[in-house]
Amino acid sequence: MKTVRIADFKAHVGEEVLVQGWLHNKRSSGKLQFLIVRDGSGFAQAVVAKAGVPPEAWEAGDAMGQESSLELTGKVKEDKRAPGGFEVEVTGLKAIHVTHDFPITPKEHGTAFLMENRHLWLRSQRQHAILRIRHAVVKATRDFLDDQGLTLVDTPIFTPAACEGTTTLFGVPYFDEGTAYLTQSGQLYNEANAAAHGKVYCFGPTFRAEKSKTRRHLTEFWMVEPELAFAHLEDALKLAEGLICSVVRRVLETRKEELKTLERDVAQLEKIQSPFPWLHYDDAIKLIQSKGSQTQWGSDFGGTDETVIAQAYDRPVVVHRFPSAIKAFYMEPDPDNPVYSLSADILAPEGYGEIVGGGERMSSAESLLARIHEHDLPEEAFRWYIDLRRFGSVPHAGFGMGIERVVTWICGIDHLRETSAFPRTLYRIYP
């Protein structure tokens, strides 16, 4: 008999099928067993009637504890009483591996315990839904950028020095070359790739050794970074806007069930449409100060500030032209007033904070060299980067989008760590 995945039940109503999976939960009476079975594609209820199966099948159901692996045969039926709308009327049931004492019971658990058992927690309905949404986000991101004519050119994970010379990096011994560092951004290499391919993106893991201990930070996270040649700040941010709208639309279309499992208010996501509002840094400062923030002009926003700004809108907001002094050395100054840089962040609604950061890159070799000296960076390490301005320099811009932050926002959950199968945080590297 052919194995049918639970997600495909709709096309097999009335047929006898084989299901291979695990026992998620069980309820039973003297003559009936209700097995909630999951097979990776979904969850379904299997009903075993003592009178309707061979005795060994009934005993198998009786003996199985939570998360036992099993194979069953039965007829697919539509039934409103069953979770998911379909159930299987079991004709045969066999345990592959009987297990008891699965640590994660259907009752409440604390985060520490769940994180300690992350390898098992992944099987729960909620975690399953979140990671399925993450997959949709990644797929939609790639599809959108590919359709816009960008070429995927991945950048290295081992790097010789700080990309921006500011944040803390993880160092690893690298043969006789001394210390290599895990990348914190593919951007500088992206600029080289953009000069070769015109429009590129990289998509991979990035690493930050900051001792951040908040619900918005991981030490290892995934970031997609598009970079466009012959482009200005507005061009890059328009691409980001299209990307975000496209990703949200895709999740709404293809992950309805998962959003329902997470009890996500989809009305909030349906509002995500172009155009996004643009807010100048100066106006953003005025806005948060009027709401009682102590943040002064010339500083970056705190977590609370971002929430206050985002709450003023029902869709993501673009905050642009941060002072050059608080941005990375390679940001192009605004020609109208060089105190400001051609940079922008996109803040997600509902207090989820920054999901995109980007800007226009400095295109003059002389200005860039001056900046490198101002920031006290080793000129030799950036020789290749300056070369990009010596051989056919063009205006170019790009941005980075943090995948986990986007997934957290779309799922409407309160902590970044659930969006990664095995999140790396300040005090946890097991499992």
Added chain:
RNA sequence: UCCUCAGUAGCUCAGCGGUAGAGCAUCCGGCUGUUAACCGGAGGGUCGUAGGUUCGAAUCCUACCUGAGGAGCCA
């Protein structure tokens, strides 16, 4: 690095100076439509660690360890 809170059964917690408790999980029994099923019974403990106060400490004090939340930091 700083601030706050918490460590008691496998899990979630109550107990806050005088016999170690509950719900869930596990095991046994009952129930033909359950929805975190329900009902009855059983087993399960170095009260985070070390010291101190006391006739007596899970409970009060000190230090340390571990974790959570937040701040700082952070495309």
